[in-house]
Ligand code: SF4
């Protein structure tokens with residue numbers, strides 16, 4: 001007896017390079033986030049917090065010196081963050097070729113073919129819907 005085969009999901013709005021970007025739930029979404037972006041975001045938030053606290057310094061020269069130190073530390077910390085799967089992307093878009101919005105495509109499930117959530121991509125406008 002021949003086996004039924006699913007049609008491919010390539011034309012689905014959720015399809016990105018073989019992965020399904022449809023939101024599966026908060027936990028799965030959190031686990032699929034790009035670790036490098038997340039780490040950078042945390043460093044950035046700490047830096048903003050430190051810069052905010054510098055406003056308490058009364059002397060403007062002290063404030064400026066401290067500001068430069070904080071900025072330099074921020075750059076050093078961000079440059080130290082790496083990811084074993086990182087492949088630099090070209091252009092102004094994402095940092096890594098595996099990045100999709102704030103997610104890592106490598107951590108998203110493979111599209112197993114056209115499923116009940118299949119949503120045909122609108123070709124004429126180029127708009128698509130995915131995780132947000
Ligand atoms: S492989 Fe790329 S997208 Fe995935 S976590 Fe690493 S840097 Fe982020």
Ligand code: SF4
Nearest residue numbers: 009012020111114115
């Ligand atoms: S067809 Fe289904 S599994 Fe494939 S990308 Fe679309 S929603 Fe995801």
